[in-house]
Amino acid sequence: MNKSASTILIEESNYFLEVYLDPFNNRIRIDDYRGNTNLLLERAEELARKHQVEKLIMKARSEDFIHLYEKGLQPEAVVDRYFLGSDAHFFSKFYTVERKKSDHWITEDGMIHSIYQLDTAIDKPFPPKEYELKKADESCSEELSELYSKVFQIYPTPLHDPEYVRKTMKEGTIYYVFFQQGKIVSAASAEVNSFYKNAELTDCATLKEHRKYGLMKIILRDLEGELKRQGIFCAYSIARSLSFGMNAVLFQLGYKYRGRLMNNCYIYDKLENMNMWVKNLANC
Template identity: 30%
Template structure:
């Protein structure tokens, strides 16, 4: 199945497609309100999508709630370090709205690790550095190994090269002999002054070495320097390691997006974690 499409409706950035059977409003342009709500409903009905979810400033939330949206997660200071951001969802299928797994057990377990940051270091000769276009083939191969499915075509080197020219910064951990051990990316929303810490992947040969923690710390340094005020992630709700990584790093959980994303071969719920970077 082909990856979902990224497009614009008016000035609003939207991802949609059959893979995750949804519409994702990645960046809402307030100038498109309220008409964008009709456009989203129309697209969902035409394509028979079962979910819309949108990152919405709290000042616009009432428009969405009036149209049947519910708030699944909240992030303080999400927009420009000032305004609360709400992850609002509208379901077109009752089954999709029902959580099929117990995500609370993972959250309870990782919350015991809150703030328990583990010092992350690299073995001699290893490196952690931003990626260049020449790294795209290795990076795509790593993502192909780690993810059976993914909402973005990150196993395509061409897609990675294209995003590198925009507001994506990829970071790589390489071994002393040059093998790609782990990777992640920072997806920067400059207008909103926030950044999504995402696309974490550790090669099976190198797991258990806190490489995701190291990558997260490095990305935070870079994003603070770039003026981003809030960092967040949308993490697989049933994955203990990635949730623990963010809990240990001092992130708070803002909520759970139910049956949100087709990743690793099936639909999964996702937890939203966040922390401020400018304090």
């Protein structure tokens, strides 16, 4: 199996599966399904064995919650209103002892506790005038890739490749960026699921020397505004559990903590746990 990720659709007489094969992160994710849950889970496990992955993830509906427990999967996180207003439960199954171990879990629990003590009545940041916020287009793809290469040694998707950035834009991902002296210094995106009306706020990156101006909060607020204009109210974000700054930004923007995905993906410089944060944009 090569290192590029791909989505496959499996349609049988009594079930349907949409599966994201992710060899780089050594995992398989079931993004959508319907039909006979026993049979589709068997097929998912077959794929996990075939591709020798270490983790299987399933975005499950509330109705299947207990059944997935019986099948040996465990809940890790929830996204309120993900499926056109119904909750999605992120269940996982691990296939190696190493993938199920975490040295940082207790530290990360403490960090969530600390973050919930922060003041949420934070003034809106006003960066210096030379910072200019824009919605990115395909002409920005080279510079965006450069930014992600500088901020992340390792990233779970190939954002270091400008062609990949262009492809995501064509598929509906929205990028907002801050320019300073003509160069992109901060960026984030909203990966829109137009069928289920949800969006993942992701790809958050700011060059170190520009982090003191609160640029990311401004970008995320503008992305939220764009989503609301499209009638999308379920917004969620998955942040590195060891990154106090990013988790704090999400909390202060009104996101609620909804669980932790263990050893979820390779990001920054290693395989990391990721915190789930969720916000109902209809309430703001």
